[in-house]
Amino acid sequence: MTATLNQYVPAHGVRAPAGRAPALRVGPTPVLVGIGAGAVAVLGLWWTNTTTISGLGDYLTHAGRITGLLAGYGAIILLGLMARVPALERGIGTDRLTRWHAMGGRYTVSMLIAHGLLITWGYAVTARTSVVGQGLSLLRDYPDVLYATIGAGLFVTIGAVSARAARKRMSYEAWHLIHLGTYLAIALSFLHQFSTGADFVGNKPAQIAWSTLYGVVTVLLIWYRVVTPVRQAFRHRLEVEGVRMEGPDVVSVYLTGRHLQDLKAEPGQFFRWRFLTSEGWWASNPYSLSAPVSGGRLRITVKEAGGHSRQLARLQPGTKVMASGPYGAFTGGVRRRRKVLLIGAGVGITPLRALLETLPGRPGDITLIYRARHMSDLVLRAEIEEIAFDRGARVHYLVGTREQLGGDPLGAEQLEWLVPNLKHHDVYLCGPESLIAATREALRDAGVARRRVHHESFEF
Ligand SMILES: Cc1cc2nc3c(=O)[nH]c(=O)nc-3n(C[C@H](O)[C@H](O)[C@H](O)COP(=O)(O)OP(=O)(O)OC[C@H]3O[C@@H](n4cnc5c(N)ncnc54)[C@H](O)[C@@H]3O)c2cc1C
Structure with missing residues (x-):
């Protein structure tokens, strides 16, 4: 049956067509166990490379090594949580992943600061120089340390603007743009780990394992945040079918496309929508499906909140749409x-x-x-x-x-x-x-x- 925009078509019990494998979901417990096991392995790396520790300088330096390793591990795990991997999105949910990311971000930034201070202080005690003098000579003599310090500065800035009070004062887009600096911060910090990190210098297996972790997360990020939305755009060819006013400041947008069942979108999930109009193509905002996928059609219902949501009432039929998703664990599952x-x-x-x-x-x-x-x-x-x-x-x-x-x-x-x-x-x-x-x-x-x-x- 084809529906006009003001007709509700019941779709009770909409399920994946027979023979279609249910979408994979990975719940919080295995992910947290995996992250914990990774952290233990990171501590194991330090342990196996450590013979004796003697004197204050040594203690401080080793504390700096541990916090550095954990900060490097934490940073890449934080990115992994935000890679929009469908199995995690369905099993854990975007808002919980975001909460983990925010909480982990606070620990990671703290460890990063501790790493810089402890290592510098430890070296200064061992070399019997001042902390400031030691810091300056590290920056002067080791270019990778200088880059890593710039990266750490970026991390701290991003952490500060992500604090709730600061975040509330800026637009989502400005916050998001600054947050993208995380990628640069990680890239800047990466090299010093291998060129000056005591646990990696001359330790090929550790370098390979660490690079693999960073490589896998990078591939996941590129695949799910960049390639997948583009692939979906070509495969599903989403476009606006029409807009219907639901109230003074609420509209429903109906979208049509091809192979929509392949999206495996479940009721309760949301997509990030990019409407390819001259005023809105640059923004991608999250809206939940307000009806199950049915009859080759998707629907969202949106209340006016600001620039993006306001323009939806003016969408013309035929407007092309890019949607990334589905995301979220707010489902029958x-x-x-x-x-x-x-x-x-x-x-x-x-x-x-x-x-x-x-x-x-x-x-x-x-x-x-x-x-x-x-x-x-x-x-x-x-x-x-x-x-x-x-x-x-x-x-x-x-x-x-x-x-x-x-x-x-x-x-x-x-x-x-x-x-x-x-x-x-x-x-x-x-x-x-x-x-x-x-x-x-x-x-x-x-x-x-x-x-x-x-x-x-x-x-x-
Ligand atoms: C998982 C999820 C599902 C949602 N589903 C719906 C829905 O079905 N219907 C509906 O009316 N609203 C929904 N929203 C809220 C909707 O995304 C925001 O109201 C909308 O993005 C506001 O953008 P704006 O440019 O119109 O307003 P702005 O004034 O720019 O933003 C208002 C507030 O919306 C949030 N916001 C803005 N842009 C984004 C973004 N790209 N990503 C995340 N948050 C953003 C920020 O908190 C911001 O302070 C949902 C939000 C989330 C997180």
């Missing part, structure tokens, strides 16, 4: 229980709308709570109700300010009252970060295990 509660706030309803339609379940298994400040913020309402009616799902609207609703409508007591047997549900939660944090606490108070609360934040 993480579900453990038969009963499911979906909680969406504002435009955070989009991935939940797709899940509402497709999560397997019997009548009564699925409940949707839709929180909004005003009635006009409730988008896709007609089709949500139609799906809920078809599927025997319950929908609760919580509309109004806290004052109007007499307190927090998503508090533990209110949730337990709305959803009988709440603690036996899997919960999918999507909306602003503050609402997610508060609702996770409320769910915990209501006895829902943390591992059964799956969330997607629309903020980066």
Whole structure:
């Protein structure tokens, strides 16, 4: 059946066509174990190259070697986490990978600073010179150390602008551009590890293993962040089919393309969208699918927030689109229980709308709570109700300010009252970060295990 833009076509239980292998996903545990094992191997490298340590200078130098090795390892792992490897995206989820990246970034930058200070101080103590004099002579006599120091300076700058307070004050694009400096920082730091690093000089196997790690991550980055979106653009030939206003500042964009099932996009996932118009080709922003892939068509539903989202209302049919993805683990794949509660706030309803339609379940298994400040913020309402009616799902609207609703409508007591047997549900939660944090606490108070609360934040 072909649908016009104002027709909702049910696609309950949309699944990969028979015979198609399910998409691979790797969960957090094996990845964390792998990263931990790598860190132990790095310490093993230092251990096997160390015979005796004597005196303060030696202790400081060895502490500098360890922090240097761990910083070098941490930096490349941080890039690997952001390589957009589909199996990690599906198994761990973009927002969790981003949180790991941010947390690991703080440790890595700290170790990098410690490495520079400890090595210089250790050499100075051993050579009985001043720390400043030792530092200057290292920079003067070893060009690779000079490059690495510039790289470290870049790392520290990037770390500083990524701090929450600084990040909030700049545009996403400016932050992203500065963040790209990480690649340069790593390239600048790489050589000094082999030319001056005591654990690598003359140690071919260690050099090969280290280069392989860096090489594999570089290939993953180029493949998944550059080649894959271009390949997808040629294979799927996505273009805008039409735009439909869903509310005063919300639009749905319908896209068509070829071989869309090969994208293996699951309801709840998102893509990064680049609309090839003169005003928008340079930006690529994340939007979730607001309906399952069906009938050769994709759909996103977007609320105006700034430059990128505003231009979507003006898209013309036929506009070419590049989409990279799908990303995210906010899918049916993480579900453990038969009963499911979906909680969406504002435009955070989009991935939940797709899940509402497709999560397997019997009548009564699925409940949707839709929180909004005003009635006009409730988008896709007609089709949500139609799906809920078809599927025997319950929908609760919580509309109004806290004052109007007499307190927090998503508090533990209110949730337990709305959803009988709440603690036996899997919960999918999507909306602003503050609402997610508060609702996770409320769910915990209501006895829902943390591992059964799956969330997607629309903020980066
Ligand atoms: C995983 C995910 C899924 C999302 N799904 C939807 C959706 O289905 N519907 C919807 O309306 N919104 C969604 N968003 C939010 C949407 O991406 C932003 O509102 C939009 O990118 C804002 O860009 P702008 O240029 O219009 O506004 P700006 O004023 O430039 O940005 C407003 C805020 O949006 C964020 N942002 C901007 N550009 C990016 C970017 N390239 N990547 C990440 N964050 C960015 C920043 O936090 C920024 O402060 C989603 C966000 C994420 C992270």
